[in-house]
Amino acid sequence: MKRFTNESMIEIIDYLKEYLKDKENRFICEFEVLNPDYSFDAYSGEKFNIAGVEYIYRSYNSWNSLAQILFCKPLTPKFISDELVKLSFMKLNINNTFHNSTIEQNEKYGVNSIFDNINKNEEASFLNYYLNALKNVDISSKKRVLNLGINNGDEFEVIKQISKDYKQTKFVGVDFCESAINIAKKNLPESNFSFFIEDINNLDKLNLGRFDLIISIGTLQSTTINFKTFFMSLVQDYLEDKGAIILGFPNCRWIDTQMIYGAKAPNYSYSELSILFNDVIFCKKYLQQKKYRVTITGKDYIFLTATSIKKELV
Incomplete structure (x- = not known):
């Protein structure tokens, strides 16, 4: 499973667009990120060093906005640890409208x-x-x-x-x-x-x-x-x-x-x-x-x- 650590948002968008482009409707894309609840005081873009790995912080608002941009529905996150969560984006059928x-x-x-x-x-x-x-x-x-x-x-x-x-x-x-x-x-x-x-x-x-x-x-x-x-x-x-x-x-x-x-x-x-x-x-x-x-x-x-x-x- 893909884990995003210190990649820029540009890199994340490019990666997910490419990954999803040939997937069927309702395909669920899963990836791991720094837990948005890791800090209540951080702004998106702040960096944290956890066990020697650098992570870039992003809020749930930021990830939900990305889901919309990718024409996806964000599903319920799953906690992996205090530091990490698994996010799931379901690809929408853009013709179902x-x-x-x-x-x-x-x-x-x-x-x-x-x-x-x-x-x-x-x-x-x-x-x-x-x-x-x-x-x-x-x-x-x-x-x-x-x-x-x-x-x-x-x-x-x-x-x-x-x-x-x-x-x-x-x-x-x-x-x-x-x-x-x-x-x-x-x-x-x-x-x-x-x-x-x-x-x-x-x-x-x-x-x-x-x-x-x-x-x-x-x-x-x-x-x-x-x-x-x-x-x-x-x-x-x-x-x-x-x-x-x-x-x-x-x-x-x-x-x-x-x-x-x-x-x-x-x-x-x-x-x-x-x-x-x-x-x-x-x-x-x-x-x-x-x-x-x-x-x-x-x-x-x-x-x-x-x-x-x-x-x-x-």
């Missing part, structure tokens, strides 16, 4: 699809920043909330858990996937929740009126939507004068059960963020012109949160 689904387009995100197995609310790096965004817009004060691309209602479920009195708020969700909307209706049967099956390009058909909060996570970047034009019309036609917006831009991919950091762009074999940043900055500048305070947060999902400052400017 809803992004490659051949299901009919309007059910690509529906019941029995790969996407249906995903629960973003159980991913801390999504939930933490979504909760911060909801706090930022003072969700308990909102009376009409619109979510575009609501799918099975998970994002409303979070609001239901944290809002002081969610029953006083009218929630409207729109999605083009019928089976997902049916699940949302089942999960959120209260009379203040309404769900519509519709392509959001045809939003005007629904005559929904205006809202004091609009949420859309991972939807507006669809290739079927003219993003900038649609976003501007959304603000102009559906947002109350002093309303708020939460937009979530995916900066990850779901591969073989794992949320892997980094947006995938066409014609690139690696994560490339130009399109994501272009869309985020466009929205920020447009909303600032409309007198909104805009914050950008997040990691695997980039959250743009906008709140009106028109009162402050009066």
Whole structure:
């Protein structure tokens, strides 16, 4: 079994990439390293001499990040001694993703699809920043909330858990996937929740009126939507004068059960963020012109949160 002692991270990455490249999916790669619990005060890169052997210290965070970079899932470490642990990386099947689904387009995100197995609310790096965004817009004060691309209602479920009195708020969700909307209706049967099956390009058909909060996570970047034009019309036609917006831009991919950091762009074999940043900055500048305070947060999902400052400017 390979043991890494004082090799640089460059050497480790090169070694593991070469070792894994021809291995089958779900292959488990095992190797020994200095126990990340060997020191609670060390930074990654610090060196320790143990029984005449030099080791470079790295934290579990560092090793878990490496697993993602290699498209692997880190498995439970096994202790060899006080000084050493065995790490195991399972190679993911990069083709096992809803992004490659051949299901009919309007059910690509529906019941029995790969996407249906995903629960973003159980991913801390999504939930933490979504909760911060909801706090930022003072969700308990909102009376009409619109979510575009609501799918099975998970994002409303979070609001239901944290809002002081969610029953006083009218929630409207729109999605083009019928089976997902049916699940949302089942999960959120209260009379203040309404769900519509519709392509959001045809939003005007629904005559929904205006809202004091609009949420859309991972939807507006669809290739079927003219993003900038649609976003501007959304603000102009559906947002109350002093309303708020939460937009979530995916900066990850779901591969073989794992949320892997980094947006995938066409014609690139690696994560490339130009399109994501272009869309985020466009929205920020447009909303600032409309007198909104805009914050950008997040990691695997980039959250743009906008709140009106028109009162402050009066």
